[in-house]
Amino acid sequence: SAVISQKPSRDICQRGTSLTIQCQVDSQVTMMFWYRQQPGQSLTLIATANQGSEATYESGFVIDKFPISRPNLTFSTLTVSNMSPEDSSIYLCSVDRQSNTEAFFGQGTRLTVV
């Protein structure tokens, strides 16, 4: 499996501010995804991070709120913009290294918005 480093591991942020989460993989991967896990809930896909083009967002998620960058095949960022307490969640980076839909996760970023 790929080694996926995600940072920060946790943060407490003021409402109205933005936080950028970084995801670094130890080798090139085709597919990178960002998920959200709200307290006590399962994982929901936010978007697919596409190298060299705009991210593909799932229903209910928009670029203005969750801008994503993917400058190369080993790195991506997710920004949570204009945060509110409802954005308090765990945000997870995921990669599909072998393009066979086996996805592996970073350690996650636990975000608390106060």
Next chain:
Amino acid sequence: QKEVEQNSGPLSVPEGAIASLNCTYSDRGSQSFFWYRQYSGKSPELIMSIYSNGDKEDGRFTAQLNKASQYVSLLIRDSQPSDSATYLCAVPMDSSYKLIFGSGTRLLVRP
């Protein structure tokens, strides 16, 4: 709307018993299925993948797939307290690389 359904539990079993976790899915065209284990406060860890009907065994874990009935199960033999976690079933969306996760089943293994 594609769905993946799991009983939220908790499923409580004594140490040494077999734990049986079940998952049903709505997309009859799904071809691959995954089980993830998530300890509290940690990220999901892939423990089993299965692609064809029947059983797939890996150590104490056995995944069972029945495409006709649209269910996939995970058996954990000789359950240990360290197996206590939430188990998430995941299925790709529309034959893509994007996964839909079930709500997860919380397993408690009593010493």
